[in-house]
Amino acid sequence: MRFGRRLLLAAGLTLPLIAAGNASAKSAWTRPAGLAPDDSIALWPEGHLAVPAGLVESVVQRSDDPNASDRMLQGITRPRLDIFRPEKPNGAAVILAPGGGYRYVVVDKEGYELARWLRDRGVTVYVLFYRLPGDGWADRSNVPLADAQRAVRLVRSRAKAEGIDPARVAFGGFSAGGHVATSLLTRFDAKVYAPVDAADALSARPDTLAAFYPVVSMDPAIAHAVSREKLLGPAPDATRAALYSPERQVRADMPSLFLLHAEDDNVVKVENSLRLQGAARAVGVPCEAHYFAKGGHGFGLMKTAGLPVAAWPELLWNWLAARRIV
Numbered sequence: 001m002r003f004g005r006r007l008l009l010a011a012g013l014t015l016p017l018i019a020a021g022n023a024s025a026k027s028a029w030t031r032p033a034g035l036a037p038d039d040s041i042a043l044w045p046e047g048h049l050a051v052p053a054g055l056v057e058s059v060v061q062r063s064d065d066p067n068a069s070d071r072m073l074q075g076i077t078r079p080r081l082d083i084f085r086p087e088k089p090n091g092a093a094v095i096l097a098p099g100g101g102y103r104y105v106v107v108d109k110e111g112y113e114l115a116r117w118l119r120d121r122g123v124t125v126y127v128l129f130y131r132l133p134g135d136g137w138a139d140r141s142n143v144p145l146a147d148a149q150r151a152v153r154l155v156r157s158r159a160k161a162e163g164i165d166p167a168r169v170a171f172g173g174f175s176a177g178g179h180v181a182t183s184l185l186t187r188f189d190a191k192v193y194a195p196v197d198a199a200d201a202l203s204a205r206p207d208t209l210a211a212f213y214p215v216v217s218m219d220p221a222i223a224h225a226v227s228r229e230k231l232l233g234p235a236p237d238a239t240r241a242a243l244y245s246p247e248r249q250v251r252a253d254m255p256s257l258f259l260l261h262a263e264d265d266n267v268v269k270v271e272n273s274l275r276l277q278g279a280a281r282a283v284g285v286p287c288e289a290h291y292f293a294k295g296g297h298g299f300g301l302m303k304t305a306g307l308p309v310a311a312w313p314e315l316l317w318n319w320l321a322a323r324r325i326v
Contacts, residue, residue, distance in 0.1 A: 037082035037112070037127065041158075043150045044079065048196060051077045052136030059107070068302065071107040072100055073129055079147045081126040081154065084115040089163040090122035092170070092326045095151050095206075097128045099175025099215075099298070102144070102230035105129050109300040110174035110212075117301060117313060123326060124164050126155055130180060134230035141231050141244060142192040148184045149192065149204035157199035168325050171206035171255075172316075175268060175298060176227045178214020182246035182276060185209050185254050208323045210258035210316060213265055213297055216272035218245045224268045247272075250279040256286040258319050260312050262295030288319055 055075050063070035081095070098110035105111075107127075115125040130147035133140040152169060159166040173181025188205040195201070215224045218232060218241040228236075232244060242248045257280050261273040273289060280287040295309040304310035320326045 035112075035116070037115070038085045039083040040080050041083065041154070042078055042080050043147055043154060045196060049077075049079075050138065055135055060104070069108045072104040073107055074104045074132075075135060076105065076129055076131055078129075079131050079150075080129050081151055082111075082115075082129070083162075084112075084119040084125040084127070085162070086119050086122045086124060088122055089124050090326060091163065091165040092123045092168045092320070093126065093155055093159075093162070093164040094118055094123050094170045094172060094320075094325075095126045095128055095148075095155060097130060097148065097171070097173035097177035097180040099173070099177040100132075101224065101226045102132055102134060102176045102179075103226065104132070105177070106174070109298065109302065110177065113301045114172075114313070121317070121326070124162055126151065128177075128180075130177075132230065139192070140233075141240075142190075144180045144231075145183045145187060145190065146193040148180050149188065149190075150200070152184070152188075152204045152206055153199045153202045156202045166202075167207060169206055170208045170210065170320060170323075170325050172210040172212065172258075173214060174212045174300070176215050176224070178211040178268075179216060179227060179231070179246070181209055181211050182214055182216050183244070185211075185257065186246045186249035186251060188254070205253075206255050208258070208320070208325055209255045210260070210319075211273070211276070212260045212312075213262065213268055213299075214259070214272055214276075215268050216246050216276045217248075218242075222269045222271040222275070224272075247275040247279045250276075250283050250285070252283045252285065254280075254283075254285055256323060257288070258316060259287065259289040260316075261289075262292050262297070262299070262309060264294050265297045267297035290315055 057075045057077050060072050098106040100106050111127040118125045128151050131143040137143045156166040215227045259273045261270045263270050277287050277289045292309040
């Protein structure tokens, strides 16, 4: 299912075809105030990436409810940051990596919704649309991490222009985006791409990091099978699986960590978070973890009504405040 220019514009997704869109299509659309991002920036210079042959971006709407959009972006050819700017920036920046099983990247539920919630509290928010490892990219297993590293560096390089403090940059990830995040947690300085400009001289280590019902381990006993296969291929050896299992790569200098998981998650087992929490504690890194009996998988902000897990955004906010991010 693919949409035309007008619907893509309304979605707030700045695909390459939009940039070349005609004026009549743009003038026919009135942007809903505050719903779409304020800007979008490419992670990499024009022409830098060798896009796999035949790869085409598309947006799929998974919701029939006009008041509850649930879009996903497939075949990402232009990794980018969609920016939500507050009226009065408080100096904090948060980069969000939505999930999607490394098959697609969710737009609303784990991206724009939390971005707007944080933006309304003064945070400058960047929603990361990262490359997907099963789409034919060279060095498939490292492309999500490369995009995450580049995102942190690019945000820091723009700190003065955006009114943010480069020492108050947090990173958060949901589900497979939680694997992007926790890979960054433990491998923020891994050499997974060659520097392309001055931004790459900056640190890719976030000042703190949150992972929400995250894919973490590549251990077949608890791994999310689809994410594992997309990232590593059908039969990775034990050494390779360990390298891409963040709970096996913890280090004392990694950022402090916030974890959120529902114990009844039947998609990504709660043991992913439990193992990472234990590993972080073993190396002396602060880790605040919240586990809820009910919530399932992929609850985001909108699927928590009537459940104790509905308190999670405030828990996150208080943790960010305690870490002096907000």
